[in-house]
């Protein structure tokens with residue numbers, strides 16, 4: 001349904017992304033509002049909080065090369081297959097990812113470039129980029145966000161073992177002097193195994209190196225305050241098709257555990273594909289917005305995209321300061337209830353994209369507030385509540401009604417629903 005909806009809306013044969021033209025087909029579901037974000041590259045704008053945070057991370061990983069110039073348009077092969085994703089992985093669905101057409105998509109994570117980076121022959125690298133996922137709408141979800149991917153590989157030789165051991169000792173000493181409280185999980189376990197073909201002792205040392213390196217980074221980012229309370233970090237067993245063992249990291253911030261990254265020991269298949277032999281190492285991928293919202297006290301993820309000087313002027317390159325919110329403008333709630341046509345399934349993400357595409361950043365939140373099946377006709381009725389609120393000004397009721405009117409008419413013309 002998404003591809004059709006898109007074509008009905010912009011009846012062009014091609015979409016243009018960063019100067020390249022891509023033919024539109026029945027799979028296409030990128031929207032004009034998403035495409036307008038691609039050239040912005042917030043992580044490269046000096047003074048922007050995301051750019052400053054990227055800089056601090058690059059500073060921490062001294063000696064790592066860094067790249068931030070890859071195009072977000074990649075093949076599904078690169079985003080998924082090359083990273084050992086199963087053929088039926090849900091992330092591949094058109095409801096979850098943005099497809100330019102059947103052959104190309106917008107990357108859903110920076111891991112899409114792992115093989116490419118390893119193929120360059122780099123042993124230590126960082127990569128920052130914008131990534132795209134179809135998702136719900138609220139204050140902490142946006143269909144475009146930014147990730148930093150990092151990796152380090154060691155020679156699978158006795159000298160390599162020695163190098164990791166020495167590095168682990170150095171990193172452990174740095175952490176020992178700091179005010180950090182770490183809840184750990186075993187480096188390997190029956191449910192989080194060493195890969196076949198990896199020396200278990202070496203693999204454990206590498207996992208330990210990963211944890212020490214990232215704990216050091218977290219301490220640098222979050223541990224700067226004068227608080228006497230120790231910084232609390234917890235490691236959790238995780239699963240990714242392209243790492244084993246795998247971990248996620250959460251940081252306790254203002255009473256809540258916040259997931260900031262995924263990581264693990266790189267699967268051999270990734271390095272093999274990249275033509276890298278006799279090496280073993282780790283990789284991680286972290287969300288810049290997640291961390292920036294906490295460090296700068298930025299309350300709404302849309303703010304990263306605003307051009308309002310009251311936002312931008314508060315930040316200085318290289319410095320983390322607390323954001324002082326300017327006045328919050330009133331919210332305006334509008335409901336829309338409709339019958340789904342019998343033969344259509346309207347995914348929640350289709351609805352959210354339609355709203356985002358019509359109302360842009362004037363929409364703060366979308367919630368499904370009701371759904372039922374009519375006992376006789378068996379038709380499904382749904383009701384969504386849209387919260388309109390500008391971050392820059394007060395919206396008049398006329399303006400909100402007009403936007404809501406557009407949402408309703410788009411809904412009818414794109415999906416053929418019957419408004420109740």
Ligand code: FA5
Nearest residue numbers: 109111145259260261262263264283284285286287290
């Ligand atoms: C990944 O994207 C993996 N590629 C990470 C990885 C890399 C694992 C290398 C192993 C080795 P995940 O989907 O969990 O994993 O996202 C990683 C981080 O991105 C999350 O921890 C979070 O900080 C951030 N993130 C994920 N989804 C969102 C979102 N919708 N909005 C903001 N940040 C997000």
Ligand code: MG
Nearest residue numbers: 248259261262
């Ligand atoms: Mg995750």
